[in-house]
Amino acid sequence: MYVLEGEATLVTDAGETVLKPGMAAGFPAGRADGHHLINRGDRPVLYLEVGTRAGHEEAHYSDIDLKARKVGSRFVFTHRNGDPYP
Structure with missing residues (x-):
């Protein structure tokens, strides 16, 4: 930025x-x-x-225990341990 x-x-x-x-x-x-x-x-x-808008992206939001990863054309949100994020 x-x-x-x-x-x-x-x-x-x-x-x-x-x-x-x-x-x-x-x-x-x-x-x-x-x-x-x-x-x-x-x-x-x-x-x-x-x-970038790479085919595979992953973002970590450590301050709120959130991980976002790109699956196809959308993002899936989970906690760091893989549990679904509400």
């Missing part, structure tokens, strides 16, 4: 980092690191996010 306008707080398993215009963050495939953005400012945040 690349921040174009505003300030966004990036929350990862390692903690929080404020991203300002011109700053970027990336997450290598295959490394489980739950992350999301929070806008704590008084202005909208505009950012660019780039990803």
Whole structure:
């Protein structure tokens, strides 16, 4: 993700980092690191996010014990241990 306008707080398993215009963050495939953005400012945040649409994708949301994997053209959501996610 690349921040174009505003300030966004990036929350990862390692903690929080404020991203300002011109700053970027990336997450290598295959490394489980739950992350999301929070806008704590008084202005909208505009950012660019780039990803693949590979035939097989898997995402880990470690902060909420969620795993998403692509099966065909849809995603299946489970807990890390494979139990269905409500």
